[in-house]
Amino acid sequence: MMEGLAPHLTEHHILQELREYYGVDNVDDVRIIRDRQTKRPRGFGFLRFASLDHAQAFMARHHPVLYLYGDSDTSRAHTDPDSARVRLSYGRERKEARTDEADWTCASCHVNNFAARARCFRCQAPRTRVIDLPLSATTSNSRPDFIANVGDNDASPDHTPSQFLLFRGLEPSVTEEHFAKGAPSSTRTTKVASTTGDANLGAREGTLRRVLLVRDRRSNESWRYGFAEYASIEDAQAALTRYKSFDRFTIASKQVLVSYIHAGVFVPVVAPTPSTQRFLFSAMGNASLKLQYRDLDAYLTELVLSPPATAHAAKTAAKTASHLQFWSNRHAELHGITRSSDANRGSATSEPAADDAAPPTQSFADPERHCCYLCMRQFAGSAQLNKHERLSELHRRNLHDPAAVARAKHKLDKHGVARPSEASSAAVEYRDRARERRKIYGAVNKKGEQVGKGHRAPLGQAGDEPDEGEGAAAAALPPPPSKGASLLSKMGYTAGQGLGANAEGMTEPIKQDVYVAGVGLGAHGGRVGDAIDEADKNTKGDYRAWVEKGRDNMRERDQLLSDLPSIRRQHMTDGYREGLAVGKAQVMQAGFDAGFAVGVALGLRAGRVMGVLEGVAAAATELHDAARRELDVKQLLGRVNDREVSQAQGVAGLGSGVEEVLTKWEKEEEALLS
Incomplete structure (x- = not known):
């Protein structure tokens, strides 16, 4: 390869010069690379030799620099030798693109890359070339790498919502416990409504039932993807919405992809065998239904996080995922099992036989x-x-x-x-403590008004209504102490005393300020009742003074706004005048300092001449008038420019025009005096 070729060089010049001056006769081809549009040389080219030995011998003699001058008539190499300097190096053989090569999947991050890429565009991992195996070698024990399952085929192509979410791109070291810690990021972070959008996204707390991690049946290694089952399709939709709200969702510090699954991911097994029993799992709503993963080279290991309760399962039975409900119905039809929904409608109540592989009802x-x-x-x-x-x-x-x-x-x-079996049997009735507090202390509406305030003591249970005797006794009882008062009493505090070891601290609790809805903390007049207190303080029972004060404030503001244009014009005028005064003082003083010396010298010479001429004015009236016109100081200064005045040393250097006039009349003076 030749680099730095002069623009005037051609293939003929190079080949001729190599043969005449360098004795190279084994060059098969000389090629100069030119631009496709302008056809101009791009400054480099190639030499092709008959064999590799000839090329190595040429490089051994002339590497790294060769001088090619070309046509001596048009070359400027004699005046500029660097223009004829050509750098030599070995060229690389051009590899033909493989037409049968397809896109490839990165083995590190499982991202699809184009066939032309040698490295993954996301993680920069080098491409792993897959060796083509013969047909006889592609058996069940030698799974080729190019058909490795990374979970992409389990995603729903039309994004149909399902009860399961697919997590792809997990680290190989992620276990079921790590997966279970990362998947709950889909739950809501707050239990009440928030003004920020992302805080209200996510599934309900406790609706993540279990996680399923895909592992290899032979090596028990993770296939780097898994599934998360939620209590309902609505919870799965809310969880996926929260996942998409993250800029970068990670599990074990690695970004993962989340999507729905299609209906064919889990396949029911009608007659499980002892060899495949450990590769099966049960549906969460139907323990007798056995399922397996669609890929027979893998199986699912599950970790149950929150099994559904009996009452909750009865309510959400109709919300079961469509694909699981479909196979559950088919399983019941094949084995003649009556579903619970048919039994509730009065159909034949036949209890299905207990399956030995079903999860135990009692955990030890x-x-x-x-x-x-x-x-x-x-x-x-x-x-x-x-x-x-x-x-x-x-x-x-x-x-x-x-x-x-x-x-x-x-x-x-x-x-x-x-x-769990004994704890679930003892149902605890819910007690609405917030409702009890509202009955005692009331509540504040959006307008900041106190509503619903009462004086009744809290009831023992929500929904209990006391009779007349109990109501009178409850009204006479004082309200129960707060949580803080209870804690203080347990530590020996007596009501009315001050805080501290010597009871010298504050005796009254810190006042709680209730702000109006929509007002920020610390805003003046934002607390409930501030407006009323301010009005009472200003009016003192009579609103006329308060109204007049408001009118006076409005008049002052209007007056200030009406005076703004005149004030602005006055300031602009004053500023303009002050600028003129300052500018004149600076410029005039500089001009006076520069022209004073010149004016004095000119006045002395011109005054002496005028004095003599006035003495003989009677005899030379015409000469006196001409001299008065030409020797006027203003006329003489008019012949001089500013540059000459600033550089002159007295009268000298003022220019030929002034000097000629003065010399002329000085001669006239001498003539008259003589």
Whole structure:
């Protein structure tokens, strides 16, 4: 490759000069690269030799610089040798593009890249070339890399909402616990309505049922994507909306993609075998229905976060995901199982047979210690413990052993672990404490008015209505102490005393200020009742003075606004005059200083001449009039410019015009005197 070729060089000049002056005869081709539009040389070209040995020999003799002058008539190389200097280097063979090469997926971040890219445009990881395997080598035990499942085929193509969300791009080290910690970011951050939009987005708290992580059946390694199941489709939609509100949603410091799944991701298994039993999982609403992942080389490991309660499941049975409900109905039809909805309508009540693979109704696990008291075994994490309760044959056998069950219950009670079946049986009635407070203290509406204030004591339970005797007794009782008063009384405080060890502190509680809706904190007059207090203080029972004061303030403001134009004009006039005065003083003083010396010298010479001429005025009247006109100081200064005045030393250097006039009349003076 030749770089730095002069514009006048051609292929013929280069080939001829190489043969005549450098003795190179084995050059097959000389090519100068030119612009496609202008056809002008671009300053570089190529030499092609007959063999690699000839090229290496040429480079060994002439590398790194070669001088090519071309036509001596048009070349300027003799005056400028650098223009004939050509740099030599080896050229690279041009690789032909593969027409059969398709786009590729990055093995690090699973982003699709064009076929021409050698590195991933997102993570800059080098491209992993896949070796084409023969057909005989592509077996079930040798899965080629180019068909690796990264979860893209599980996303819903038409974005149909579903109860499950797909998370793609997880780190290989992410476990079920890490996945469960990152997925709840979809829940709302506040329990009340907020003025900011993002705070109200997200699923309801506790609606994330479980997470499912996809793992390889042979190596048990993560396939770097998983699923999250929510209580309803509405919760999944709210969760996805919150995920999209983030600029960059990450799990374990890695950005992931979230989307809905299509209806064919989970496939029901009618007759599970012992070899595939551990690769199956149950539907959250139907424990007898067994499902598996559509890819038979992988399976799902689940981690249950919040199993649905019985009452809540009865309410949301109609909101089950469409694809899960579809397979649940088909499973019931094939096995002759009557669904709970048919039983409620008065149909035949046939209880389905208990499935040995269904999750146990009673859990004997300790979530803090990760151990099962029924089997007396400890595990590394919650995922393994949950898997043991669902799939372990030893756990199933111990469930039918009354002695083991009694021993496990004793262990649970000893360590203070609540049993879900017993805790759910004791229903706690909800008590509306906010309603009780409103009945006692009232509430403040949007206008800042106190409404609904009463003096009744709070009821024991919400919805209880006391009779007349109880109502009178409740009205006579004082209101219950606040939470802060209760805490102070437990620490030995007596009502009416001051705070501190010596009871010398404040005795009255800090006053609570209630602000009007929509007014910022600290705004003057923004608290409830400030306007009334201000009006009472200013009026003192008579509103005439307050009205007159307001009118006076309005008149002062109008007067100030009406005087603004005249004040502005007055200031502009004063400023203009002051600027003129300052400018004149500076310029006139400088001019006086420069012209004073010149005027004095001119006045002395011209005055002496005028004195002599006035003496002989009677004899030379005409000469005197001419001299008066020409020797006038103003006329003489008019012949001189400002530059000559500033540079002159007396009369000298004022120019030929002034000097000629003065010399002329000085000669006339000498002639008259003589």
